[in-house]
Amino acid sequence: MSLDNILNHWSDYRKGAEEGGHHEYEHRWAMAINLDLCTGCNACSTACYAENNLAVVGKEKFESGQAMHWMRIERYWDQQELEHPEQGASFLPMMCQQCGAATCEPVCPVAATYHTPDGLNAQVYNRCIGSRYCSNNCPFRVRYFNFYSYYESSWPEPMEQQLNPDITVRDKGVMEKCTFCVQRIRTVKDKAFMEDRSVKDGEVVTACAQACPTSAIVFGDTMDENSMVSKLWKKHQVERGIYQKTKYAKKDTDLRGYRIFEELNIDPSVMYLERVREDI
Amino acid sequence: MSKKRMMGLFGDFEEAHDAIADIRRNEVPGLTVDDVTMTSPIEHPEVEEVLGDRPVHIQKFTLAGAIFGVVFGFIFLAAAQASFLVQPQGGKPIIALPSNIVLIYEMLIFFAVWMTFFAFIFLSGLLKKRSALYSEKVSLDQVAIIVEIDDSISESVKGLFQKHKVLEIREEAIR
Amino acid sequence: MTMVTEKDINEQIAWAKINTDVLKSMENPRPAYWITLAVCLAMVACAVLAEYIQYTVGMGTAALNNPHMWDMYIAAFVFWIGMSHSGTLLSAILHLIHADWRKPIYRFAEAMTTFSLLTAGIFPMIHLGRVWNLYWVLPYVSDRGIWPNFRSPLVWDAFAITTYLTASMLFLFVGMIPDLAICRDNTTGWRKKLYGILALGWVGSDRQWRHFRKIYLLMACFLIPLAVSVHSIVSADFAMSIMPGWHITSFPPYFVAGALYSGCAAIITLFILLRYFFRFEDYMTLPIMEKTAKLTFAIAMVWTYLNLIEFASVWYGHDVYNKELLIAKATGAYAWIFWTMLFCGSVLPFALAFRKLRRHMPTMFVVSLFLNLGMFFERWMIVAPTLSMSHEPHQWDIMYGSIVEWAIVFGSFGWFGMLFLIFVKVFPSVSMYEVKEMVFHRKRSAGEEDLARMTDHAKPATQTTGGGGGA
Numbered sequence: 001m002s003l004d005n006i007l008n009h010w011s012d013y014r015k016g017a018e019e020g021g022h023h024e025y026e027h028r029w030a031m032a033i034n035l036d037l038c039t040g041c042n043a044c045s046t047a048c049y050a051e052n053n054l055a056v057v058g059k060e061k062f063e064s065g066q067a068m069h070w071m072r073i074e075r076y077w078d079q080q081e082l083e084h085p086e087q088g089a090s091f092l093p094m095m096c097q098q099c100g101a102a103t104c105e106p107v108c109p110v111a112a113t114y115h116t117p118d119g120l121n122a123q124v125y126n127r128c129i130g131s132r133y134c135s136n137n138c139p140f141r142v143r144y145f146n147f148y149s150y151y152e153s154s155w156p157e158p159m160e161q162q163l164n165p166d167i168t169v170r171d172k173g174v175m176e177k178c179t180f181c182v183q184r185i186r187t188v189k190d191k192a193f194m195e196d197r198s199v200k201d202g203e204v205v206t207a208c209a210q211a212c213p214t215s216a217i218v219f220g221d222t223m224d225e226n227s228m229v230s231k232l233w234k235k236h237q238v239e240r241g242i243y244q245k246t247k248y249a250k251k252d253t254d255l256r257g258y259r260i261f262e263e264l265n266i267d268p269s270v271m272y273l274e275r276v277r278e279d280i
Numbered sequence: 281m282s283k284k285r286m287m288g289l290f291g292d293f294e295e296a297h298d299a300i301a302d303i304r305r306n307e308v309p310g311l312t313v314d315d316v317t318m319t320s321p322i323e324h325p326e327v328e329e330v331l332g333d334r335p336v337h338i339q340k341f342t343l344a345g346a347i348f349g350v351v352f353g354f355i356f357l358a359a360a361q362a363s364f365l366v367q368p369q370g371g372k373p374i375i376a377l378p379s380n381i382v383l384i385y386e387m388l389i390f391f392a393v394w395m396t397f398f399a400f401i402f403l404s405g406l407l408k409k410r411s412a413l414y415s416e417k418v419s420l421d422q423v424a425i426i427v428e429i430d431d432s433i434s435e436s437v438k439g440l441f442q443k444h445k446v447l448e449i450r451e452e453a454i455r
Numbered sequence: 456m457t458m459v460t461e462k463d464i465n466e467q468i469a470w471a472k473i474n475t476d477v478l479k480s481m482e483n484p485r486p487a488y489w490i491t492l493a494v495c496l497a498m499v500a501c502a503v504l505a506e507y508i509q510y511t512v513g514m515g516t517a518a519l520n521n522p523h524m525w526d527m528y529i530a531a532f533v534f535w536i537g538m539s540h541s542g543t544l545l546s547a548i549l550h551l552i553h554a555d556w557r558k559p560i561y562r563f564a565e566a567m568t569t570f571s572l573l574t575a576g577i578f579p580m581i582h583l584g585r586v587w588n589l590y591w592v593l594p595y596v597s598d599r600g601i602w603p604n605f606r607s608p609l610v611w612d613a614f615a616i617t618t619y620l621t622a623s624m625l626f627l628f629v630g631m632i633p634d635l636a637i638c639r640d641n642t643t644g645w646r647k648k649l650y651g652i653l654a655l656g657w658v659g660s661d662r663q664w665r666h667f668r669k670i671y672l673l674m675a676c677f678l679i680p681l682a683v684s685v686h687s688i689v690s691a692d693f694a695m696s697i698m699p700g701w702h703i704t705s706f707p708p709y710f711v712a713g714a715l716y717s718g719c720a721a722i723i724t725l726f727i728l729l730r731y732f733f734r735f736e737d738y739m740t741l742p743i744m745e746k747t748a749k750l751t752f753a754i755a756m757v758w759t760y761l762n763l764i765e766f767a768s769v770w771y772g773h774d775v776y777n778k779e780l781l782i783a784k785a786t787g788a789y790a791w792i793f794w795t796m797l798f799c800g801s802v803l804p805f806a807l808a809f810r811k812l813r814r815h816m817p818t819m820f821v822v823s824l825f826l827n828l829g830m831f832f833e834r835w836m837i838v839a840p841t842l843s844m845s846h847e848p849h850q851w852d853i854m855y856g857s858i859v860e861w862a863i864v865f866g867s868f869g870w871f872g873m874l875f876l877i878f879v880k881v882f883p884s885v886s887m888y889e890v891k892e893m894v895f896h897r898k899r900s901a902g903e904e905d906l907a908r909m910t911d912h913a914k915p916a917t918q919t920t921g922g923g924g925g926a
Binding site for chain 3: 293317318319320321322323324325327328331334336338339342356357360361363364369372376379380382383385386387389390392393394396397399400401403404405406407408409410414416418419420421426
Binding site: 066067133 | 512513514518520522524525579583585586588589591592601603604606607608609610613692695696697698842845846847849850852
């Protein structure tokens with residue numbers, strides 16, 4: 001609580017997200033998901049359940065919308081003109097987009113969610129009091145609330161043995177969401193630090209990317225120009241901090257990259273590659 | 281020369297007003313309007329004309345409270361925000377002026393209201409022990425004039441009161 | 456011939472009668488009072504039981520889900536904050552424009568403000584997932600150097616509602632001091648002791664009255680922008696988000712208009728109840744009822760206008776999310792709530808435009824209850840449809856609340872009723888000294904009119920053409 005603090009950091013407020021925000025970013029984790037490769041198998045969703053100690057809520061609660069799947073596969077049928085309309089199913093793996101200008105962050109009354117220097121949107125379970133404003137302000141609706149104490153019933157003996165010790169089990173009343181497997185990121189960063197080197201591309205593999213049978217999910221660091229994800233972003237001309245027009249405005253139909261709800265200007269970190277359809 | 285307080289109860293505000301006007305015109309030597317207090321069941325702003333200029337200072341405290349609210353509010357909020365740097369959010373500034381303006385506005389009103397309240401309690405002479413000259417008729421419908429006088433002029437004061445149709449007169453000696 | 460207009464109050468009322476009538480209302484209650492109080496307590500007990508279940512089992516019992524993270528609690532919260540604007544309107548705004556017809560009725564309206572705020576304050580607590588950590592929203596010096604997030608509208612809510620509750624309670628208390636002196640002088644036993652303390656030694660001296668006038672004016676001047684800002688901040692809970700149907704710039708005035716509307720309708724309801732049960736016909740007169748009804752009608756039209764421009768701007772805009780949402784509100788699952796809200800809020804107030812209906816107490820009672828129902832539905836229509844149909848189509852859903860939620864909302868009405876019932880028996884629900892002032896000033900101005908008329912008659916008969924004085 002010092003005057004120095006106020007005076008020194010006053011100018012920080014002028015830096016927006018594009019200019020690095022309030023910190024110099026070391027990494028900027030991002031994803032590229034190829035919707036053409038996605039078969040909707042839900043392996044990513046299952047892997048996420050296993051990796052992050054997600055509670056299985058049961059059929060009844062799932063149907064009333066209280067599921068805890070941080071990674072969900074959304075199915076849309078948008079090609080009614082086909083002979084068998086169900087063939088036209090589109091699958092959209094949706095998880096927290098780790099937005100650069102996240103709308104969920106400023107509205108938490110107790111500052112339980114914030115932006116890390118890694119470019120991730122962090123959720124602090126201990127600080128959350130469960131006001132749920134963050135979830136209401138998420139346009140993707142990817143924040144999940146612990147409506148019950150799921151740990152009491154989700155893992156009957158001896159299933160609690162399969163819980164991941166690197167991550168907590170949440171009690172009722174707190175909000176949670178995809179963290180880009182931050183525990184894996186931390187482990188890799190720590191290892192790299194011990195070995196006095198920088199993190200290599202492909203070293204951090206999120207659970208969903210690891211499980212995907214078609215390698216539709218690519219995860220990496222966009223600060224590293226040689227990473228696969230950076231190359232994909234550059235190739236499909238998707239840039240942070242810039243409101244990108246949809247693929248229909250792009251001259252070249254090979255450019256399939258887009259981010260969801262870009263017009264809201266929230267700078268998501270996940271780029272989707274549009275599914276190639278039979279007729280464009 | 282002993283001093284005492286005398287209270288005259290009047291059924292009508294007009295009569296009490298005229299009595300005070302008489303006192304103001306010095307019809308009773310030795311008694312000035314400064315020694316006069318009027319108690320009434322309702323407010324009578326028109327009595328100010330005859331009672332003389334008795335200023336009210338509450339608004340100065342209100343202003344002080346409001347200024348304190350703004351200054352303290354801003355410093356407190358900016359200091360808290362500036363020291364809680366570990367959590368930047370969504371591209372929003374650290375010392376977010378739009379949010380702070382809303383909060384400072386509320387703090388302005390909060391402190392102004394409390395200062396006004398305390399100023400009222402202390403400046404209006406509440407919280408004092410009521411003198412024996414309080415009559416319950418005042419809270420009903422009668423107006424009382426209380427004067428602080430020397431014993432020597434008490435008869436002339438009584439005469440003035442009776443001229444204006446006083447209903448009851450009470451006295452209290454001041455030690 | 457001059458028209459005899461019905462007066463707001465009979466100027467010939469003896470002041471002693473004012474004292475007796477109002478003090479009589481605070482005497483030992485009849486059985487009807489105890490039954491009503493018991494009903495209110497039963498409602499509160501329902502709510503407490505429901506909250507116990509929710510506290511121990513989890514928020515899931517409130518039938519919330521993804522996307523419906525907010526539901527009836529927030530709607531009820533906004534409803535109760537809205538209802539609290541009644542007292543401010545009547546006490547402060549009408550005071551500044553010297554509308555003295557407010558004098559017999561503003562005391563219970565101010566009380567209603569305070570109790571609405573106390574009821575509204577329950578909801579931010581119980582809607583939290585971890586209620587026991589509620590105090591983290593307040594800015595205190597913690598050993599970890601953690602502060603609440605001042606950018607969040609919910610923290611603005613905490614500041615604003617605290618300020619409003621404090622200012623309202625102080626205003627109610629200060630305005631009651633002369634009345635408490637009257638009560639102190641006319642009671643015995645525990646009441647006398649209580650009023651003796653609360654009256655703070657008020658004797659009615661000119662010094663006290665002078666300061667009293669000043670503080671009343673100052674507090675009224677502060678209370679008006681405060682009330683406007685409080686409900687604007689509550690609207691910011693919605694307007695500061697990016698959700699379609701919430702991110703609307705006209706939300707602050709819309710909410711404030713809805714609040715004044717809700718408050719006025721509640722004033723009419725309580726007016727009729729107090730007038731009937733305490734026989735306050737001499738003070739809460741029909742002309743005053745008419746004026747209140749006309750005021751409610753005016754506010755209803757303002758609210759209707761703000762609704763219409765919201766619809767119009769959505770309709771003319773190209774924001775696909777907002778447009779689809781508006782169409783869904785009117786034709787989808789919530790359509791019955793939407794149209795009931797519009798009927799109760801915009802069509803029903805026309806009953807207040809007819810003199811015959813305005814003066815008919817049973818009609819006014821029913822109409823005022825339906826107006827408030829319309830306002831409750833309005834809050835529901837603000838909270839639920841946006842969450843049902845936001846940006847991401849995969850998460851569209853419909854929600855009607857659960858028994859636990861409805862029990863708590865229902866119980867909040869009992870809590871409010873209980874507080875108000877206790878108030879009317881312990882404190883004077885009609886402001887005695889203000890009614891005396893009203894009678895005094897009207898008598899004086901009527902006397903002046905009579906005097907003017909008499910001197911006009913006394914003038915010589917040589918008049919120029921034209922009206923002249925009197926008939």
